[in-house]
Amino acid sequence: MANTRILWINPINVDAYDLPMGEFIDSIRLPGTEVEVISFNGDVPLNNLEYRTFEAMTVADTVRAARYAGEQGFDAAVVGCFYDPALEDAREISGDALVIGPCQASVQLAANLANNFSVIIGQEKWRAQMSECIHAYGYGSRLASMRSIDIAVPDLQKDCEYTAQKIIDAGRLAIEEDKAEALILGCTCTFGLFEEVQRELEVPVIDPIVAAFKAAEFMGSLKRQFQWRPSRQWTSAAPPEELIQSFGLFDQSPPIGNRYLLKEKL
Incomplete structure (x- = not known):
């Protein structure tokens, strides 16, 4: 069985936390889990989301990252802020990728x-x-x-x-x-x-990092074993793909500014 793959999204516009959080995640992940830690490259160097104003500036990027998670075959993605910013929005567009909030x-x-x-x-x-x-x-x-x-x-x-x-x-x-x-x-x-x-x-x-990451690992393993993927019925439906294409919503790549990769442990 292929390894569980998790995308950890630091929904800010600086990479200051990618390495230390990645190293912390490395210390708690299971041997069969691969992780990609990312942050954004927005014009404003936001280093926190303490204010709703700051959070609002990153919502679209978080949604794009969730779409990226689904397209790239990640089993789960974590929106790495305790406010759980754009959690429901990200879940709607994540394809088969589960989205977890701390x-x-x-x-x-x-x-x-x-x-x-x-x-x-x-x-x-x-x-x-x-x-x-x-x-x-x-x-x-x-x-x-x-x-x-x-x-x-x-x-x-x-x-x-x-x-x-x-x-x-x-x-x-x-x-x-x-x-x-x-x-x-x-x-x-x-x-x-x-x-x-x-x-x-x-x-x-x-x-909250441990709780969210372990939830992502667990849910990712359930997805692989039992095919428990995000529902796309009724209120969980994603926007029709033809509308997405007509609006050009995801014509550009997600604004990922930094990547920190954790491959399979030997």
């Missing part, structure tokens, strides 16, 4: 580990949009709280010891005051920190 994958995993959870967010700005996502996914009743550590996305990896301590402090409050039974780190840029926090707080601490 927020949805994380809350689904948390629901299998605990009766409720808190999300550790970088800034208070994130609260409304992330709460909307969690409620839309049907997990609002399990959300114990959101606790902010007051660190912007570009700064989360600058001093990992400081960030980890801030997460531990916020997580302890979530557990003791909000009665959270599990924690979710509410940004993919917190990668590599969950184990230290989990040892300190002794509750499940979910890294």
